[in-house]
């Protein structure tokens with residue numbers, strides 16, 4: 566047996582022995598996912614155990630180095646682990662902005678002390694992070710941000726406001742873009758990390774029409790941030806921000822995979838309407854093509870060979886595909902699918918998921934903005 570075959574056999578046996586049966590079903594909603602953190606309430610013992618055993622093995626972040634809490638696996642081993650988890654429908658043990666966004670940025674731009682301090686906590690799900698990028702006047706035009714950080718010798722003094730900060734009211738720490746100079750738009754931004762319990766930080770949940778509140782306004786009023794919590798160089802935070810966004814877009818592009826292994830035609834069962842059946846078949850062809858492209862993309866990304874604009878292309882394709890998937894699910898469900906409250910519809914599961922997909926093509930940068938990036942950096946269109 567080759568080394569990789571042995572690794573696959575060992576991994577399969579370990580997963581069989583350690584993945585609780587309840588964790589072999591798709592995550593039903595954002596609330597059903599395991600987010601970790603200081604104040605997280607686990608939905609079940611199985612959820613807690615799955616996060617803990619995977620965290621101890623470094624398999625919440627299999628390809629991070631062992632000294633930072635990762636599994637130290639090679640790209641080929643990481644892929645095998647992914648395949649073996651998929652084989653038994655094992656859930657992602659930990660949904661975490663620390664893993665999908667901040668971690669890669671710290672690995673590239675963090676100091677040795679920062680890596681040792683923050684990465685193992687992220688890997689074990691002990692600290693939950695939120696993202697302080699958008700502001701009332703800075704969304705797509707992110708570099709227009711105004712939140713100010715003044716140099717006060719041994720610390721920065723932060724004042725300003727962020728908006729759409731997902732789960733700011735539940736997060737322990739924030740990674741935050743701040744303005745440290747007004748001399749240059751992109752060249753005056755810095756990247757800070759700080760505790761959400763710091764004096765002067767407050768959050769105000771934004772209540773949506775659905776009654777659900779996934780994000781907040783976040784206010785900073787004379788927040789003191791020690792200087793060793795600056796990532797990268799002062800005024801060079803835009804490089805860190807863009808690198809992190811590439812990883813965020815990779816994560817969101819995964820929406821295109823639909824979270825399951827079955828085709829949509831199989832999931833929907835018999836469809837009477839021939840036009841709808843044909844649309845579903847065409848969709849499945851696109852979904853299979855996307856899944857194949859996605860495998861290739863992840864391989865390139867892990868090998869450090871992906872074009873910097875590729876995450877934008879994948880984010881655009883994955884989120885638009887997922888919107889189409891849910892349009893078709895709603896069409897197949899007819900007017901019943903719009904039902905919103907009853908237990909029979911599981912409190913409007915289909916309708917709520919359908920609406921949520923609309924936000925995927927906004928968060929992490931809108932579809933229009935991704936198309937602009939692809940036009941400019943991949944297609945090199947004139948005037949883009």
Ligand SMILES: Cc1cc2nc3c(=O)[nH]c(=O)nc-3n(C[C@H](O)[C@H](O)[C@H](O)COP(=O)(O)OP(=O)(O)OC[C@H]3O[C@@H](n4cnc5c(N)ncnc54)[C@H](O)[C@@H]3O)c2cc1C
Pocket residue numbers: 695696697698699700703704705706728729730731732780924925927928929930931932933934937
């Ligand atoms: C579910 C969700 C979660 C989010 N979570 C977070 C978070 O945790 N942290 C955070 O910082 N932010 C978060 N955001 C904010 C998100 O990053 C912004 O909504 C997004 O970047 C767009 O900014 P905006 O809403 O200000 O829209 P605007 O920038 O005002 O855009 C309005 C419209 O104009 C279009 N447009 C703007 N500029 C261009 C252009 N150059 N070319 C073509 N079209 C353009 C856009 O595509 C859009 O249709 C979240 C958003 C959502 C929906």
